[in-house]
Amino acid sequence: MRKQIAAANWKMNLNADEAHQLLTKILHTKLALKPGQEIIFAVPFPYISMAVKKCAEHNNVFVAAQNCSDKTSGAYTGETSAIMLQSVGVQYVIIGHSERREYFNETNEVLAKKIDQCLSHGLKPLFCCGEPLSIREEGKEKEFVAEQLKQSLYHLTADQLQQIVIAYEPIWAIGTGKTATTQQAQDMHAFIRQQIELKYGHHIAQTISILYGGSVKAANAKDLFSQPDVDGGLVGGASLNAEEFITIIQSLD
Numbered sequence: 728m729r730k731q732i733a734a735a736n737w738k739m740n741l742n743a744d745e746a747h748q749l750l751t752k753i754l755h756t757k758l759a760l761k762p763g764q765e766i767i768f769a770v771p772f773p774y775i776s777m778a779v780k781k782c783a784e785h786n787n788v789f790v791a792a793q794n795c796s797d798k799t800s801g802a803y804t805g806e807t808s809a810i811m812l813q814s815v816g817v818q819y820v821i822i823g824h825s826e827r828r829e830y831f832n833e834t835n836e837v838l839a840k841k842i843d844q845c846l847s848h849g850l851k852p853l854f855c856c857g858e859p860l861s862i863r864e865e866g867k868e869k870e871f872v873a874e875q876l877k878q879s880l881y882h883l884t885a886d887q888l889q890q891i892v893i894a895y896e897p898i899w900a901i902g903t904g905k906t907a908t909t910q911q912a913q914d915m916h917a918f919i920r921q922q923i924e925l926k927y928g929h930h931i932a933q934t935i936s937i938l939y940g941g942s943v944k945a946a947n948a949k950d951l952f953s954q955p956d957v958d959g960g961l962v963g964g965a966s967l968n969a970e971e972f973i974t975i976i977q978s979l980d
């Protein structure tokens with residue numbers, strides 16, 4: 728059975744009080760997670776220790792960082808290593824979010840190194856892929872995503888790959904209110920799984936959770952999550968509202 732995951736990506740939002748209140752409100756709700764269901768909070772770096780402490784009181788609730796360095800340690804001012812994150816109790820790291828690719832020039836090659844850093848230090852990468860609007864309009868979204876997978880993931884062994892969660896996030900749907908249709912999401916998720924199968928075989932492909940991201944909200948989560956190859960969501964804006972995110976959690980299949 729694949730893990731079904733509701734992952735909140737707070738991005739660069741909230742002050743410390745707001746972050747604490749939001750997490751408290753969500754975690755104080757009776758969430759009734761079923762076996763195999765997980766919640767992940769990808770919080771800004773300053774709130775990681777607070778979040779780790781609060782999430783540790785709950786089963787199947789984990790903390791993610793939103794990024795990590797591709798280097799192990801050393802004179803890299805402003806960077807945060809996978810070793811540091813692991814040492815404060817982080818379990819997941821978002822790698823390759825489109826905002827990092829676009830605004831911080833992160834290439835597939837650098838992302839492969841970040842993934843290696845995570846895996847070498849006991850962290851699970853939540854690897855993001857997805858095409859911009861221009862590529863979708865040309866009808867080349869599958870080739871584009873296949874290349875992202877190939878360049879950042881295919882150097883991994885099968886055992887390593889099984890530590891990865893993939894998030895498909897069409898860039899044109901992020902923060903725009905324009906969600907991919909359930910069929911568009913399912914088609915791409917099935918394609919990603921098929922690509923993994925070609926490289927790693929059927930069994931491995933069936934074990935990898937593939938989340939959808941891009942304007943997921945309470946109103947559309949159930950439809951998206953009911954698709955056979957959609958194993959939950961990576962949620963930006965709607966994860967900043969407790970009621971919205973609780974409904975999204977409760978929409979896990």
Ligand SMILES: O=C[C@H](O)COP(=O)(O)O
Binds near residue numbers: 824904961965
């Ligand atoms: O990481 C989350 C994605 O970027 C989606 O963001 P959004 O839900 O605000 O569209």
